[in-house]
Amino acid sequence: MRSLSSFAWRSLRARRVRSLLTVIGIGLGVGILFAAQATNASIDRSVDRTVKQLVGRADLRVSAFQETGLSDTTLAAIRGTPGVAIAAPQIERRAYLQPPLGTPPKPPVTVLAIDPGVDPQIHDIAGAAALTAAGADALVSQRLAADDGLEVGSQLVIQAAGEPVTLIVRGMVPDNGPVLGGFGRTVVVGLDIARRAFGQIGLTRIDLAVSPGANPGAVAQELERRISGEHYVLSTPADLGVSLRASTADFQATTALISAIALFVGAFLIFNTLSMTVAERFREVGLLRAAGTSRRQIHQIVLTQALILGLLGSAVGLAIGAGLALVMAGYVRSIATIPIDVPATPPEGILLSLLVGVLVTVAAALEPAWRAGRISPVEALRARPEAGSAVRARLRWLVLVFAVVAAAGLLLWPNRAGDPGPLRALAVYGVLLLVTVLSPFLLRPLGRIAGLPFALVLRAEERLARGAITRDPSRTALTVGALTIGLAMIVAVGGVAQNARHAATAWLGDVIPGDEILTSITPVPLDDQSPVTSDLLVPGVMRLTPIATFGVAYQGIRLDAAAVVGGDMLADGRLRFVEGDRTSALNGLDSGGTVLLPRSLADRLALGPGSMMRFSAIGAKSADLRVSGIVERGLPGASGESLIVGWSDATSLFGVAGADFFAARFAPGEAGQAGRIVLESRARELALEPASLERVEGAVSDALGQVFGLFDALAVIAVIVAGLGIVNTLTMNVFERVREIGVLRAIGMTRRQVWRMVVVEAGVLGIVGAILGCLTGLVAGVLMLGLVAAGGLAIPLELPWLTMALAAVFGVAVAMLAAFEPARLASRISIVRAVQFE
Amino acid sequence: MPPILEARDLTKRYQLGGEVVEALRGVSLTVDEGEFVAIMGPSGSGKSTLLQLLGGLDRPTSGEVVLEGETVSKLSDEQATRLRRDRTGFVFQSFNLIPLLDVTENVALPFTIAGQDPRNSDLAARVRDAIEVVDLSGKQHHRPDQLSAGEQQRVAIARALVTRPALLFADEPTGNLDYTTGSEILDALWRSCTERRQTIVLVTHDSKAAAYADRVCFVRDGRVLEEIPLGRRADHSATPLISRLAQLGL
Numbered sequence A: 001m002r003s004l005s006s007f008a009w010r011s012l013r014a015r016r017v018r019s020l021l022t023v024i025g026i027g028l029g030v031g032i033l034f035a036a037q038a039t040n041a042s043i044d045r046s047v048d049r050t051v052k053q054l055v056g057r058a059d060l061r062v063s064a065f066q067e068t069g070l071s072d073t074t075l076a077a078i079r080g081t082p083g084v085a086i087a088a089p090q091i092e093r094r095a096y097l098q099p100p101l102g103t104p105p106k107p108p109v110t111v112l113a114i115d116p117g118v119d120p121q122i123h124d125i126a127g128a129a130a131l132t133a134a135g136a137d138a139l140v141s142q143r144l145a146a147d148d149g150l151e152v153g154s155q156l157v158i159q160a161a162g163e164p165v166t167l168i169v170r171g172m173v174p175d176n177g178p179v180l181g182g183f184g185r186t187v188v189v190g191l192d193i194a195r196r197a198f199g200q201i202g203l204t205r206i207d208l209a210v211s212p213g214a215n216p217g218a219v220a221q222e223l224e225r226r227i228s229g230e231h232y233v234l235s236t237p238a239d240l241g242v243s244l245r246a247s248t249a250d251f252q253a254t255t256a257l258i259s260a261i262a263l264f265v266g267a268f269l270i271f272n273t274l275s276m277t278v279a280e281r282f283r284e285v286g287l288l289r290a291a292g293t294s295r296r297q298i299h300q301i302v303l304t305q306a307l308i309l310g311l312l313g314s315a316v317g318l319a320i321g322a323g324l325a326l327v328m329a330g331y332v333r334s335i336a337t338i339p340i341d342v343p344a345t346p347p348e349g350i351l352l353s354l355l356v357g358v359l360v361t362v363a364a365a366l367e368p369a370w371r372a373g374r375i376s377p378v379e380a381l382r383a384r385p386e387a388g389s390a391v392r393a394r395l396r397w398l399v400l401v402f403a404v405v406a407a408a409g410l411l412l413w414p415n416r417a418g419d420p421g422p423l424r425a426l427a428v429y430g431v432l433l434l435v436t437v438l439s440p441f442l443l444r445p446l447g448r449i450a451g452l453p454f455a456l457v458l459r460a461e462e463r464l465a466r467g468a469i470t471r472d473p474s475r476t477a478l479t480v481g482a483l484t485i486g487l488a489m490i491v492a493v494g495g496v497a498q499n500a501r502h503a504a505t506a507w508l509g510d511v512i513p514g515d516e517i518l519t520s521i522t523p524v525p526l527d528d529q530s531p532v533t534s535d536l537l538v539p540g541v542m543r544l545t546p547i548a549t550f551g552v553a554y555q556g557i558r559l560d561a562a563a564v565v566g567g568d569m570l571a572d573g574r575l576r577f578v579e580g581d582r583t584s585a586l587n588g589l590d591s592g593g594t595v596l597l598p599r600s601l602a603d604r605l606a607l608g609p610g611s612m613m614r615f616s617a618i619g620a621k622s623a624d625l626r627v628s629g630i631v632e633r634g635l636p637g638a639s640g641e642s643l644i645v646g647w648s649d650a651t652s653l654f655g656v657a658g659a660d661f662f663a664a665r666f667a668p669g670e671a672g673q674a675g676r677i678v679l680e681s682r683a684r685e686l687a688l689e690p691a692s693l694e695r696v697e698g699a700v701s702d703a704l705g706q707v708f709g710l711f712d713a714l715a716v717i718a719v720i721v722a723g724l725g726i727v728n729t730l731t732m733n734v735f736e737r738v739r740e741i742g743v744l745r746a747i748g749m750t751r752r753q754v755w756r757m758v759v760v761e762a763g764v765l766g767i768v769g770a771i772l773g774c775l776t777g778l779v780a781g782v783l784m785l786g787l788v789a790a791g792g793l794a795i796p797l798e799l800p801w802l803t804m805a806l807a808a809v810f811g812v813a814v815a816m817l818a819a820f821e822p823a824r825l826a827s828r829i830s831i832v833r834a835v836q837f838e
Numbered sequence B: 001m002p003p004i005l006e007a008r009d010l011t012k013r014y015q016l017g018g019e020v021v022e023a024l025r026g027v028s029l030t031v032d033e034g035e036f037v038a039i040m041g042p043s044g045s046g047k048s049t050l051l052q053l054l055g056g057l058d059r060p061t062s063g064e065v066v067l068e069g070e071t072v073s074k075l076s077d078e079q080a081t082r083l084r085r086d087r088t089g090f091v092f093q094s095f096n097l098i099p100l101l102d103v104t105e106n107v108a109l110p111f112t113i114a115g116q117d118p119r120n121s122d123l124a125a126r127v128r129d130a131i132e133v134v135d136l137s138g139k140q141h142h143r144p145d146q147l148s149a150g151e152q153q154r155v156a157i158a159r160a161l162v163t164r165p166a167l168l169f170a171d172e173p174t175g176n177l178d179y180t181t182g183s184e185i186l187d188a189l190w191r192s193c194t195e196r197r198q199t200i201v202l203v204t205h206d207s208k209a210a211a212y213a214d215r216v217c218f219v220r221d222g223r224v225l226e227e228i229p230l231g232r233r234a235d236h237s238a239t240p241l242i243s244r245l246a247q248l249g250l
């Protein structure tokens, strides 16, 4: 057996370049897989760690539903509930730190107030013991300390609705501190300090631990019975983990999908390489068979080759993957709301990637091995293998590899119960398989179309190249298939990105009645004498309208809501009505008693104009509002589109304390320009952060662009793997045509013409791949949009022309570049040797 | 009139590892216009090598080849390729045709390669004419795998003839064929020679094939051992050649 495996090794070494390309191809596939897995693992770990940091040893969390917060009565009620061992109240608010004299203000900080006597029993906040409820002490997050140059002993001043409070930094908490979001600028203080800084406000949440032996479920039921008088949300640490994970779920699902696809493309490469080796060694295998080598031994030779390639490739893949994982983690860090760990490489992850790499390689090798075993000694010595008959066998193989990769993909899928991700991914994957299976039949007609541009200038080369492509349709199809899949991913990702971006920006323009948004970190009260509104209505500002976003409880679920001035919306022409009378509905909002629903929400709740909705209102009462219209889109809320109510209802029924932001519409022309400048400076004086709508749109678009940029990069790698496959296939085509090329040269074809012929061959392959890739990509994109839209964003379809054009150019360029070396080989063929008959 | 082809003192050495193979050791040869010359000799004697040098497929180690007054052995690869395309035709033992092109396309290939449109009426007529000479008019749209071995070889001859080359080179065109099929090929060559004054150089080790020629050059060990003039004879009888060879002890 030793001699047989050395035979396998030798035959790989004989085709060094091809073996190398194959190893690199597998390496890239496995690399993406490994990177995706390592990144996803580090996301999971980071989520767990964050949950632990936020929730600590709490078994239950009671959160305030409203801005006003939970009262001390509720805290007392909780503490009095049997089974509750510890209840740790917290307040979390945004505020500004007073900048040192003469320096511009920095972004706001998040103030987390704790009860130093109780809190350490539940949360592990480093240095919390140093705080006292009323002492002028603070802890700051390392991030904030680094940003603002704070150290232990530094002084800081919190400026909020109450009196300015001066504090001394007593310690640092790691990273971003124990809060979510807010750019990691966190200040931890005692509860009384917060009440001084923010005025008399309620608690943001109460984390509680149950007594040993008590059942959290039973305690939760008892709490629900006892807490009355205000609305709250009861959750468990697991709930928090789920909601944190949901924000990265799409990302994880998409990387998993793309890595499965890259691996699939790598499998094509293996398959083609081994098929070529078998075809090349046709005679040799025949001789081995004639000399008494058994069919099983032949299988072993081919599978040994696959194993060698698979192991080498997977090893290369781990190295590539480790690097890629760092890059990916960097991307995730820039978009995630929680700090993401540096990806570690868990041994089981390494093993799994190796296993999948080798498994896919071996699966890809089965068919060539089987084909090699079937070579009869007699036939081998007489003729060359018949290519066409292998089509069906290869397609069967393809389905097999598909199944293996799909199974591996499901195995590695970020596991969350009951989400449609895997199904959709399988659908995307299935579409790609279908196109590959169909492509042998599309090859001839598409090749004819693809050849047209070349035929105009290079008639002979084009005709001969097109012939070469159809010489072994299934091999060509597999090669084009790999390219198609890679390009399809680019187009799909591009399409999804473009649509998501467009939808997001169009959405804002559709619903925001202004050119500029002025955001406040605390609600701005809207009484008639409010200095804010009068100060901001400077000349050049046509309209200034307050908007608040908050949550409402409807039939036990939380819905996003927005408070607007209906008359301003009417005057500004915002909000597109799908149902209901625009004028009366918008005016009706201001007089109260009605609500507007975005279409997606109306569909989800099966409500229409005239329906009555019963909401929970402040003071443990309920309020009935009538749906007066359905709009295309609502305002952006925390987790999707929000329903819209008037200001009177917002304050009286839902306890909204004031506006979260103002939208300002400028007068056209120079007056507006001047108004903007005055407005922006006034706004800053009033602690409002001005931002033009374009900037907000740009930020949204940039964030999306970054995520999709990563996906695009991964898809580009898949195309490059496909390019390696093209090098192999073209080399094989040249190798099989040595005699033919010799004859062509003998009857007067120049070296340059031969070179061009091979490059044109690749060009035709590239164009076919581009056509198929663009079409497939559109279909896959629609499916993936579904994947993203599950996040609550309904997205209208729009063709990604630019991406399609870029993908097509890229595909054709990769294909033609891949042809350079094979073309050089072909043009160097010696006529004399080629025409010598053996 | 000067000969259409003249070879002067050709030698060809191959480097095989450390060993030098002398395939040709000083061959001189002339071919007149319209002549049908056969190069005959045992296996390994250097026939194919000689033909490759004469047709400009390869360069001699020393000596020169002059075709229609042009020194082939001094041309660049590009120029030699042009010359082959426009002035010579080749027929090999096998693998002559492009499998994916039909008969007409295969025959028209030299025009296509030259960048001409073979559908142009003048060229199309020449393609039809060449196909007619080899008697394949009914099978213009067959692909090579739908033809017999003899028919395939006739297509190759038609392709070699279609540019009306100064010289047609054929290396063992009947080597893969049985006797009757081989005769069809030789008949086609003969017809082109007699009816169209096509100059032909045929390499063969078979005396029956060589007997179609006007003159036979006998090659052995890289040298022309003997030139045997046979004259143009419609019966192609091999008897005079065989008896002459026997006389020479070959």
Ligand SMILES: Nc1ncnc2c1ncn2[C@@H]1O[C@H](COP(=O)(O)OP(=O)(O)OP(=O)(O)O)[C@@H](O)[C@H]1O
Residues within 6 Å of the ligand: A833, B014, B015, B016, B021, B022, B023, B041, B042, B043, B044, B045, B046, B047, B048, B049, B050, B205
């Ligand atoms: N490319 C090459 N490299 C090395 N030696 C060669 C090469 N081509 C031919 N030879 C050698 O040159 C000699 C003449 O070969 P050639 O092919 O011309 O013979 P031939 O007369 O055509 O024989 P056959 O009847 O078998 O075709 C032989 O000894 C052969 O081994």
Ligand SMILES: [Mg+2]
Residues within 6 Å of the ligand: B047, B048, B049
């Ligand atoms: Mg020979």
